Amino acid sequence: MFFGIMGGLELGSFVPGQRLVEADLATQFxxxxxxxxxxxQRLAAEGIVELPRHRGAVIRRLSLQDTxxxxxxAERMTGLLARAxxxxxxxxxxxxxxxxAVQALAGAGKAEKAEKAERAERTRPGEAFSGARRHFYRTLLEMGGNRELRRLFPTIHMPVVxxxxxxxxxxxxxxxxxxRIAAAVLAxxxxxxxxxxxxxVQNVRAAILAGQPG
Structure with a gap:
C-alpha cells in the first residue's frame, strides 16, 4: 500500500491535500x-502524509518555500547520485x-505524447513514463553502489513536488x-x-517558479 500511494501521487490518483480514509484505502488496496x-505511519515518518489529531491522514501540501x-x-543528492x-x-x-532505461523513457514518452494527441484533456504524466523514470533512478543507484545514498535518495519528497x-x-x-545525465555517466x-x-533539478526549479502566478 505504501508504494501504491507513492505511485498514485505520480499518476495523479492521489493529490496533495487529499484526506486518506482508512476504510477506503483498505478496500482500494x-x-x-x-x-x-x-x-x-510510514508515510508520515517520511513526511509524505500528515496525521493531525482527530482529523485522519492527509497528504502533505507543500508551500512554495517547502518546494x-x-x-x-534534491539538487545536491541528484548530482551526487550521478557522480557515484x-x-x-x-x-x-x-x-x-x-x-x-533511457530507451524505455524515450519509448514511454513517445507513447504518451501520441495518447495526448488523441485525448487533449489528459494532462497528468502516465504510468509508463513514471515507471520508466523510477527504473532509471534505480539503475543509477545500482551503478553507484553507495548503500547510504540508496537508503536516503528515495526519501526526497520529489513525488509530492x-x-x-x-x-x-x-x-x-x-x-x-x-x-544528458546518462551520457555523462556512460562516458x-x-x-x-x-x-x-x-x-x-535546477531546470525543475526554474519551470516551477516560472509557473507561479505574477
Whole structure:
C-alpha cells in the first residue's frame, strides 16, 4: 500500500491535500485496517502524509518555500547520485541497463505524447513514463553502489513536488535531462555527471517558479 500511494501521487490518483480514509484505502488496496495504519505511519515518518489529531491522514501540501527546500536537497543528492553512478560505467551490465532505461523513457514518452494527441484533456504524466523514470533512478543507484545514498535518495519528497506542480513542460524537459545525465555517466565523467544531475533539478526549479502566478 505504501508504494501504491507513492505511485498514485505520480499518476495523479492521489493529490496533495487529499484526506486518506482508512476504510477506503483498505478496500482500494485489498488489505486490512492494520496494514493501512502501518503504511500511513510510514508515510508520515517520511513526511509524505500528515496525521493531525482527530482529523485522519492527509497528504502533505507543500508551500512554495517547502518546494524550494526539497529542490535544494534534491539538487545536491541528484548530482551526487550521478557522480557515484559514473564510477560504475565500466561495468558492461550496468552500462547496458542504463542504456535500456533511457530507451524505455524515450519509448514511454513517445507513447504518451501520441495518447495526448488523441485525448487533449489528459494532462497528468502516465504510468509508463513514471515507471520508466523510477527504473532509471534505480539503475543509477545500482551503478553507484553507495548503500547510504540508496537508503536516503528515495526519501526526497520529489513525488509530492511533481504531484503538486503538474506542468505540461516537465516531462519532455525531464527526458532531455535524463539523456544528458546518462551520457555523462556512460562516458565515465563524474564531474560532468554531477553537473548534469544538479542541472536537472535546477531546470525543475526554474519551470516551477516560472509557473507561479505574477
Amino acid at each position: 485489498g488489505v486490512g485496517r492494520n496494514s493501512v495504519r502501518e503504511a500511513l 524550494l527546500d526539497v529542490l535544494d536537497v 553512478a559514473a564510477r560504475g560505467s565500466g561495468d558492461r551490465a550496468h552500462a547496458q541497463a542504463l542504456r535500456a 511533481h504531484a503538486q506542480h503538474r506542468l505540461a513542460s516537465l516531462q519532455q524537459m525531464r527526458l532531455a535531462d535524463y539523456r 565515465g565523467d563524474p564531474d560532468e555527471a554531477e553537473a548534469a544531475g544538479a542541472a536537472h
